[in-house]
Amino acid sequence: MxxxxxxxxxxxxxxxxxxxxxxxxxxxxxxxxxxxxxxxxxxxxxxxxxxxxxxxxxxxxxxxxxxxxxxxxxxxxxxxxxxxxxxxxxxxxxxxxxxxxxxxxxxxxxxxxxxNDVVQPVRDSLISEMLFIHISFAIVSYAAFSLSFVFSVLYLILYRMLKEKKFHHLWSRLPSLQQTSSWMSNSILVGVPLLFVSLVLGLGWAFLSLEGLSVFDAKIIGSFILTVIYLTILLLQRSGKLVGTSYAWIQIYTFLFVVINFFLGSKLSNFHLWY
Known part of the structure; x- marks a missing residue:
């Protein structure tokens, strides 16, 4: 009932x-x-x-x-x-x-x-606090990257409106370019350390709990690549080498990789069967 x-x-x-x-x-x-x-x-x-x-x-x-x-x-x-x-x-x-x-x-x-065909996704003996924290941090980092994606799209819309001088009453409903860029940076500034901590905890749990673990797993490789890409984006932006629309576009493309890694990476993984 x-x-x-x-x-x-x-x-x-x-x-x-x-x-x-x-x-x-x-x-x-x-x-x-x-x-x-x-x-x-x-x-x-x-x-x-x-x-x-x-x-x-x-x-x-x-x-x-x-x-x-x-x-x-x-x-x-x-x-x-x-x-x-x-x-x-x-x-x-x-x-x-x-x-x-x-x-x-x-x-x-x-x-x-x-x-919902996974009734018992992980054996009870393998479930631990480390695993819960690992998965939670990973998903929260994906949410942070989603926020950066949204503000990247907004930045491109704002930039186009300013360039073409299309002032409309809708203009008042949008944040400024500076605010949008700041939110883009702050979002990945939160997401990168969360994803890194999630990877460290996940690898620690896997080495302790799984036999024959290979670090060349599709999800592990994809997550490490994501961390490196977002960290590189953040460092380039801080140094002034990646700004404006280029900064927005690269975040949009990287978020597409986040979505691919979230779904396809789990399917190709040998042991990431639960998320």
Missing amino acids: SEVIMTRIYEVMVVLYAISLVFYFTDYLYKRVRARRIAFWLVSIVWVLQTIYFVWFMFEINRFPILSLFEGVYFYAWLLTTLSIVLHCIARVDLPVFFINVLGFIFVTIHLFAP
Whole structure:
């Protein structure tokens, strides 16, 4: 009975999320404050429903639900919704909030239709606090990189508007180029150390728990490449060698690699079967 109820809650959550995006889009096009407020409260309700579903699932399986790709996608979507609410309340930026919610809705929908065929993703004897921290930090770093992707897209939009001198009432709804660039840098500044710590913990856990571990695993190689790329981007930007649109474009391309590594890397990995 509880499963039926939670399924209905999830369906309501997806519908409310879709409606909120419509209100956010309406607000952006026509500058309707009321539409923005309705969208924000709908997203807040979605976040509450997401949290309820997350907690219920956690008690249902008696562990923190991030040990499978199915569970990881949901946790990632929950993080994106949380980020959108925080940005709305603190940064007061409208279009980034809309873009982040679009990403969140996409991953909520992916989770809705994804097969949950991994009943016991990891043997109980292998589950440890180190593994939980490793996976949690990895997913949070992906959320940070998602934020940098959103602000990179915004930077390119702003730059084009300024270059072509297309001043419109929508202009007032966007952050400045300096603010956008700052958010891009701060996002990867958070994501890089989180991903690095996640890799160190993950390798430590794997060497202690798995036999015949190969460091040439597809997910390990991909994650290390991601860390190096983002660290290089950050260092080049700090030294002034990577600025403006080039800085934005390279972050967009790198985020595409994040998505590929998240899904395809897990499928090609010999032991990353859970996220």
